[in-house]
Amino acid sequence: MTAPLLEVRNLVKHYPRVMAVNGVSFSLQPGVCFGLLGPNGAGKTTTVEILEGIHTPTSGEILYKDQPVGKRFRNEAGIMFQSTALQDFITVRETLLMFARLYPENADIDELIERCNLTDYLDQDNRQLSGGQRQRLLLAIALVNNPDMIFLDEPTTGLDPQSRRNFWDLIESIKAQGKTILLTTHYMDEAYVLCDEIAIMDHGKIISQGTPKELLAEHFDDVILQLPEADVIDSDALPFAVHKRKGVIEITTCDVDQTIEDLLTNNISLAHLQIRSRNLDDLFLELTGKELRG
């Protein structure tokens, strides 16, 4: 295994009444996309912002290329915050050029503009950009210094499905260049598609970590059978528990053959039967609970 590009050791951030980050440790190998997932208030944004140099940790160590983070890290890191305002009355081109001039080394700006699909909006005022255009510009800003390490904090929040898919393609193209990415997201499908490794945080701690497939295999050995509620006349007669949700009956089982046999015994039609594997949404809810967070 090669040396990690970024290593976080026992990170702690303590606010007067809240332990926002409580002993977080992980490392990022070069070229991976690492997903940091967790409910609101889990501590993932605080963790990422400590790594980005926005907050100072109460204790812990952050190493970039085997050295404590410092000037070099600042020059070589690309950051896209959850929400960033851009200067009014400034065009997309001017914004990119301004950020480019803040760094000693730059990516090829023309290539960056083309890759982030900004060619048609270059002379447009920042205020006139749509949500998707704006996120693509913020990504271009994060890439303007040709970074080795890229932080993307909930980059697709608020985007429509087309814009999200478009953004995923962009991130895939960045991954293809061998860049290392730390992504935080609320969307489990996004994490599943983009991340090579994920860590799920809750109450300031990492509660589970691994590749998406490893985590699903570790936590689940069952599948979910779904049937329309109308097809199951008497669910109480079934020899297993069912879960009703929005007109659909869900049956969680480790033995699909036996469950289907039981359904047929109870004269239930299987015409509309669907079987789905457990996904990251299930894992997320399993690990962090279903109660609403702030």
Next chain:
Amino acid sequence: MFLKRFFALLATRNREFLRDRSSVGWNILMPVLIIAGFALVFSGDFADQYKVGIVKGAELQQQHTAAIDDFLQTKYIEFIDITDIDAAKIKVQRHQLDMLIDPVSKHYWINNESPNGYLVEKVMLSTLLVPLQKQSVSGREIRYVDWVIPGILAMNMMFSALFGVGYVIVRYRKNGMLKRLKATPVTAFEYLSAQIVSRLILIMVITICIFYGTNLFIGYAMYGSHLSLFLVFALGAVSMISLGLVVAARITSEETAGGLLNLLSWPMMFLSGVWFSLEGTNPVMQQLAEVFPLTHVTAAARAIMIDGAGLLDVSYHLFVLIVQSILFLFIGAYFFRWE
């Protein structure tokens, strides 16, 4: 690298301001409207009242004023006690006093070019019991608009400096722009320097435009050096921009920043001698006014424009402005937070 980052931030901030037409418009239009308003309202006269100064030296006794007793009873003339005879003679030169009488030496001074002086002299001579020796002075009339214009220019600078820097930085902090810049290699020093220089350039360009633009129509007094006036305004702008940085150092709410900036700017506007002279006002108020940078910019600019003073003559005000600039810059930079 410092210069590259500095100029990138400076150019962007300048573009942002210049493209905000409403902001540029108000920065230029407001002082022009105020100056035009004063020029129109006062239409050339400092005041409509007749003013006669009476020198009240230590040796002044009852018998000295006996000669002008009848004159002192004249209605519609304001008699002002004078202790500094040289300063009073300058006021006669500028038409700010219509006549000056020294009962002890039995001299009086009038400005031969002043119609008011001519009239009060006629009145006085008709009531005199003992002849007084006439002394003539000459000098161009200083109208209220001449007197008030340095203060208006300085006041406009104050609003532009305080709100253009203080308010803008707080807005950037609130909307996350400062946080984004913190994540780049930009240092607080580079960022703050760019903000100060950007606002300084804009303030000076606007002030020069207003000064020469309005002068074309009003033609006010300018007896000193233009370069000295430029230096005074530049130093004043730096000091007030630095004050804006102090306000913006940590505040995250635009409402709080707006309240605090108003709390600073309104007393300064009224107590810094912009609209009326602080001579003869409450000593506490005069002491308070000394704290305000606007007081020193106004006083120095007025001395240069009206009295033809040089930089040495206004060195006290320049010294105060330099000390205030350094102090405010230090406090603003020390307490500055990106978030």
